[in-house]
Amino acid sequence: MAAASQEHERLRRWRLVLGADGAEGTGHPLTGRDAAMDGALTSLYGGGRPGGRGGSERSAGLGASAPSAARWLGDIRTYFPVPVVQVMQRDAIDRLGLSALLLEPEMLEAVEPDVHLVGTLLSLGKAMPETTRETARAVVRKVTEDLERRLAARTRAVLTGALDRSARTRRPRRPDIDWDRTIRANLKNYVPLPGRGGAGTVIPERLIGFGRSGRSVEKEVILCVDQSGSMASSVVHASVFGAVLASMRSLATRLVVFDTSVVDLTDQLDDPVDVLFGTRLGGGTDINRALAYCQSRITRPADTVVVLISDLHEGGIKDEMVRRAAAMKASGVQFVALLALSDDGAPSYDHEHAAAMGALGVPAFACTPDLFPEVMAAAIARRPLPVPDGGV
Template sequence: MVRDGALEALYGSAAGGGRRGGGLGASAPRVARWLGDVRTYFPSSVVQVMQRDALERLGLTSLLLEPELLEAVEADVHLVGTLLSLARAVPEESRATAREVVRKVVRDLEGRLADRTRAALTGALDRSARASRPRPRDIDWHRTIRANLKNYLPEHRTVVPERLVGHARAARSLRKEVILCVDQSGSMAASVVHASVFGAVLASMRSLDTRLIAFDTAVVDLTDRLADPVDALFGVQLGGGTDIDRALAHCQSRIARPAETVVVLISDLHEGGTPGGVPRRVAAMKAAGVRVVVLLALSDEGAPAHDREHAAALAALGVPAFACTPDLFPEVMAAALEGRPLPIPGPVPAPGTGGTEERRTRWA
C-alpha cells in the first residue's frame, strides 16, 4: 500500500517490522512523490509531523531550497522556522516560493488570532483608561452604580458611591506602548513566527505604539516592517549566540513613558552576555514603572529547556517566567495592559523556596 510505503520510507524499522527501509535518499523527484503521497493519505496534522521528522531524521533540509518541493509541502510554523534559518542560502529561483510558503502560514495565523487579540486588548485598554477620580462631567453613572451595588442602602433606597468611574476622555487618547523583545536563537523559531504575527496585529491598533525587537548577540529593530509580518520574519536571522542584557538595554533606551509601557521578553533565558545583567535590568525597569512579562516560549509546544537560575531570579522580582500558547497570549497582554494578575498556565516556582505559588501572580 502507498500509505505503508510512505511510512516505511521515513521510519524504516518502526513501520516495517524491524527491517530498515530504503529511505528517501537525496533525490528531489523521489521526495516530491513522497510529499504528494503523505498529503494524499494522511490528515494535515499528521503530514506536518511527518515532514518535520523527515527534515530531522533524513537530512532533507537542503532539498527545501528547490521550488517544486516547497510548493508540495504542507506549510506550518515549524517549516517557516526552517526556511527562516536557511534564508541566506535560499537560491534566487526559490525565494518567491519561500516567501509564499511563509505568507500562507502567516495568513492562517492572522486569521486565527487577529480578531480575538484586538477584541481582548480593546477591552483592556478601555478599562485601563477609566479614571477613578473623574471630574463631575466625566462620571459614567451606569458603571459607577454597578461598581458600587454592594453599598446599596435599602432603608434609603440608594447606592453610596465609594468609587467613581469616569469616561476619562483625556485618558483615552493616551497611547500605551508595547515592546516585544524576541530571542532569535535557533530554538526559538516558532516563538519568533508567532511574535511577528502578534506584533503586526498590535501595530494595527491605534491605541498602541508597538515595537518589535529581535536579538541574538546583536539587536535589530524590526518595527518599520510590522506592516507586513512576512517582511519582519525575513529580517530575522535565526541562530547564533544570545545577549539578553544588551537587548533589554536597547528596549530600555526606547521607553519614553514607563508607567504606560509593557515590555514582553520572549526567551529561554540562556544568557551569553553580562552575568546577572538580566535581573538587574528587569529590576530597574520595574522600579521605573514598566510592566515586564517574560515568556519562555510563545508556541503550542510548552516550555522549552531554559535557564532555571535566571527564571528563579526573575520570579524573586515578581516577574514569573512561563511558556505561553498563542491562544493565551491575548489574555496575557490584556492583563499586562490593565496591570491585573497574569493568567499563568499552571504553577510557577515560588521565589527562593523551590515550591509553588498561586497560579496568578500580581504585579509587585
C-alpha cells in the same frame, strides 16, 4: 461477521504500525491504498516501526533529489490528515536532513505549510537562492495569514476590554465624566420624584470617567524576541502578534529581535512576512544588550509593558541582565518573561535565570498563542498574570 471485521481491522492497523520487518505475527498482507501508505511510512521510518532505526535504509526510500522527495510529500498528503502530514514533514527534515532540498521550488510547492516549516525556511536565511525566495515567501505568508485569522479577533477583543478598563478613573473631573457608564453603574440608586408621574433621578454614588486620552489610554508595548534557533516557533508567533498589536491605535507597539546583535523591526510590523524575513535565526544570545536597547526606548515606564520572549540562555553579561530587568521593573515598567510563545510543549530554558526573574516578581513561563491575549490583558491592567502550571 462483526467480530471478524473488527479483528481484520485490528490486524490491519497493527500491520501499518509495525511495518514489514516487525509484522510477521499479524499475518496480514497489505494491498492497494494500505500498501501505498506503508510504503510512505517505510521511506521515512524504515520497515521495522516503531523507532525506525537504520538511517541508511530509511534515507534510501526518499532519495536525495527534490523530485523524489516532492513525490513522497504529495503521497503523504494523499494518505494522511494534515496534522499527521505536518509531523511527518518535521520528522523527514530532522531525521533525513532534507533542509537543503527545501531550497528547491518544487519541494516548497509540495509541502504542507506550518509554523515549524517556516522556522526551517528562516534558518536557511541567505543560503536560499532567488529562484526559491518568492515561493518561500508564499509559504510563510500562508502560515502567518492562517495564524492571524485564528488569533487576531480574540486578541483585539480581549485587549480592547483591558484598555477600556485601564482608561477609566473613579474620580474624574466634571468634563471627563462618562455619563453613559456612570448612569448604568448607578441604576440601583434610582429614586422616584414625588408628583412627577413616575419620573425620578439617579443618585451617582460612583462616577466613571474617561482616561487621559479620551475613551482610551495609550499603552506602549515592547516585544523583545530571542531569535536563537531554538526559538523559531516563538519568533513566528511573535511576528503575528506584533502585527495585531500594532494595528490597535490605543497601543504603541515596538518589535525588537536579537541574537548577539539587536534589530528593531518596528517599521515592518504592518506585514509579519517582512518581519520574519528580517530575522536571522541561529547564532548566540545577548539578552542584556537587547534589554539595554529596549530600556533606552522607554519614555513612560508606568504605561509600558515589556515582553521578553526568550529561553533565558544568556551569552552576554548574566548578572547585568538580571540587574537591568530589576531596574526596568523598579521604574514602573510591567515586565513579562515568556520562555516560549508556541504550542511546542515544555521548552528547554535556563532554570537559574528563570528563578532570578521570579525573585524580581517577574514570573517566567511558557505561553501558548491562545493564552497570550489574557497574559497581555493582565499586564496592561496590572493584574496577576495567568501563569500556567510549570511556571517559575
